[in-house]
Amino acid sequence: MSSPLSIACFLMKTRSLSPEVLELVARRFAVLAEPMRLRLLQSLIDGEKNVHTLVGLTGGTQANVSRHLQTLTDAHLLRRRKEGLQVFYAIADPSIFKLCELVCGSLEKEHAARAGVFRGE
Template identity: 40%
Template sequence: MKEKQNMTDAQVEEAAKQFTILSEPARLYLLRALMEGEQNVTQLVEKTGLKQGTASKHLGLLANAGFIARKRDGNFVIYQISDPMVFELCKLMCCRLEEQARQRADELRAQ
């Protein structure tokens, strides 16, 4: 197990910014779709149900935050996950949610 590290004030502020980026459901839908592999906006709109303008706006924010990368392929812009830590972060949160659900179910059964 890693030693606990104290975060500096600057790191706390930056972490808060990163979590703010990830706090928008539309961005999480886009990340979930991109976990399947690189895709263009049209594909992402089809998979997420977001409007094209909304998807483009959120993709820009995710790219500026460094979570995804974009590259031009002819007339299309292709998006992909650029920070594999996104997978770990999502996995941690899913495990946490599953554990909370199990605990809640156990509490209900105990009543």
Template identity: 35%
Template sequence: MEDKQKRAFKDEIYEQFARMGKAFSSASRLELIDLLAQRERTVDELAEETEMSVANTSRHLQVLKGERLVRRRKEGTRAYYTLADPEVYRAWKAVRSLAETRLAEVEETVKRYLSDRDEMEALSQEELEERLERDDVLVLDVRPEEEFEAGHIPGARSIPVDQLEEHLDELPEDRDIVAYCRGPYCVYSDDAVRKLQEKGRNARRLSEGLPDWLVEGRSVEHGG
């Protein structure tokens, strides 16, 4: 290969790689990826969840679709979006992990908004797996029910966080409880653990969420 060809090749191949960086360069698109890792959603559902306009949500989805990071399927007049491949979530998780390692602002933001998180002991995925094998823990999925039905940790019970107080009496008092939600920065599990501890229950949160459990190759169940 001649020098000019080598230069042209490198310019072109790195430009293709840069397309991924551009797709991940929007905070709004990262949130959409995080939500689509839970289950497929319509534009309207995503707009409501992210508090963006439908038009703006649609524009971000078109960027992600253009780079083949999400898929769209039509059902009648409705369009549903989902992640194109588990590798998309792996890439987002790698970006997240790099930011946690290199940016002190990430920890500062968590401490500012989740000031009591240090008081809530977190359980790792490996520890939860061991506890499940011993059958000495109750796992609560505190995400919305539709996300639970799309996929959940085997044996988990679905109690969305906004329904937890009305179901407290149904939970055994002599069993450790682990609550999990969408991911490490989802506050549903924090809220659930806080409510459970206020009622005297021995509760902890899972350090990560269902998508992290899945991409590590662990099994999930589907349906109610």
């Protein structure tokens, strides 16, 4: 309750966050609220990749993948590196994986009594 998170968290837990901050937080969640973008983030876990590779890994069209990469980059979740003809994208904010872990854990608990969708059953 002291380091980088402190101030915003303190506000979150005690007084009201300003509408502006709520907008920012909501926007961050919205960026993560698309399966294709999650898939792209997941594809980048083991290092930067160019667009062509990501198109192959995700099975999306080039245009669509490119748009989602832009959305993620605009949100500062990815960084872009141009090298000749190719553009390489990489995770810029690893904290997103903690987010996904939390969500997965929560969902897992939630669905624990039901079908084992998380185990591919």
